[in-house]
Amino acid sequence: MKESAILQCDDVTVEFDGFKAVQGMSLKLEKGELRFLIGPNGAGKTTMLDVICGKVRPSAGKVTFGGKVDITRKKEHQIAELGIGRKFQAPSIFPSMTVSENLEIAMRQKRSVFATLFARMEVEERERMDQQLAMIGLQDKAAKRAGGLSHGEKQWLEIGMMLLQEPEILLLDEPVAGMTDKETDKTGELLSQIARKRSIVVVEHDMEFVRNFASKVTVMHEGKLLKEGTMDEVQGDERVAEVYLGKRRDADVSRSTA
């Protein structure tokens, strides 16, 4: 097997006021991999994404991008420029701007003040945006204020923005939350398609979705790596069943007695 890890996290530890949200977590992501990150609430999944995109600084450990760049010392916008895109759990688009303006500024381009001040919309850029609009199904709403879109449409817009950013690695936090079954399937297919060229890490709670589209799954529990493998391997693992499904059963019980 050739060594083509695009992202490598070694012994990452994150502390919030003494509480260790992530403890010695390691993660290796190959080029063109679609990886699912699952685990019960509070397992540290989102924190892991925060570390990779620079939102949170780890207290120990190293995150290497592309085999050489240590990104734990870099600023968020530098990491984004290196090629790591992030989609947050709550759709975060720019509500007062139109759909196409949202896409326009997200698009891969020079990001300095000088460059944006004199930027003109190239034909090629216009075409790329139109393609993206069609793909996310918002071509009729291009001139609408993004704040007026439905929840699902906002999710799509954000995915579209991230794709135009053309990152090497896409980090998605619960991308199908609030989507209909049909939209969820569409998202899954889109992700598998994208994963041919890029690498993706998805944090997800929707087990159905994970089962349908996951090739490799990483299970986290209490900030630590619990199990890594195919969906079948993970489902067959006793410890996973205990912490993950066990918790879920408890939750069901408490709900029914409440």
Added chain:
Amino acid sequence: MRLQKLTPQRIWILAGYAATAAALFSAPLFISDFRLNLLAKFLAFAIVALGLDLIWGYTGILSLGHGIFFGLGAYAMAMYLKLEASGGKPPDFMGWSGLKELPLFWKPFEYFGFAVAMGIIIPALLALVLGYFTFRNRIRGVYFTILTQALVIITTTLLIGQQAFTGGTNGVTGYSTILGFSLGSPDTKRVLYWITAAALIAIFAGCRIVIGSRFGKVLRAIRDGENRVRFIGYNPAVYQMVIFTLSAAIAGIAGMLFVLHVGIISPSMLGIVPSIEMVLWVAIGGRGTLIGAVLGAILMNWAKSEFSTAYPEGWLFFMGALFVVVVVFMPKGVAGLAGQLKFRRKRREPDHEGVRNPAV
């Protein structure tokens, strides 16, 4: 995006601009010298409002310190005018404080070009330094606003305390000529009015270009979600510094023009109250629209001048009532009125923008 199609709506807007510009330039023909002088002052205020709208309306950063940037521009021009009046000798107020020699930093203000350059550079530099230390350290929102207020207090205290150098509470006044032309003559006043109108139109056009560019879109994105902008790959701090500096430079230009029309600058004209008033002009006119900022500044100052002449006793109540009416009935300011009426006629989806971002 520069080659936009000439839709009927755009033609109307362009015609409106052309008509307004024509009206501004021909104003000396049909209003008295006294009113022209007032209008000139209001136009200078409209220029600050434009600068303030760039940083507050479009980037979402509330500065309550623009009086200082305005004032620094004004003082730079005032120093030149004072030195021209005194013929290069130490101005009168220095003598009263026992200062015999002209201080070194006053000397170059003898030159008009230097004074004008400083009237832009000093406020811009001050804004850049403040912006560098705040935006880079992600100080924002109300904390940034408080810092700008602190800047106002520090600067006014300094201006009042250093009476020998600044004229203290009285400020700098008693000018005679500008580049040899008498400031009192109606001809000079008319030319100065035209210069102010031209400056306003040029700065308005410049702001439109900035706002319409992709740079302007990034600014609006920063207003909507600074963090999200960061994760796209832009460094918001640099954008904020640039726009804050530009905004301060524009305020400096306005201050220079103001002194030419009013003939005095003193610490009370750039303190906390004027700084807040400037924000109110933008809020009343409609933040986030350039025309709103201009309308707000002119309308508010015109109302203030009219009310205070007509009702010397109760004019403040009228101003207060005006605020209440605008805040309650025009959440997007005067400039948002047209859109509001259109919405009412078409009965389309209610606009929540105003509720989330009230004018004041």
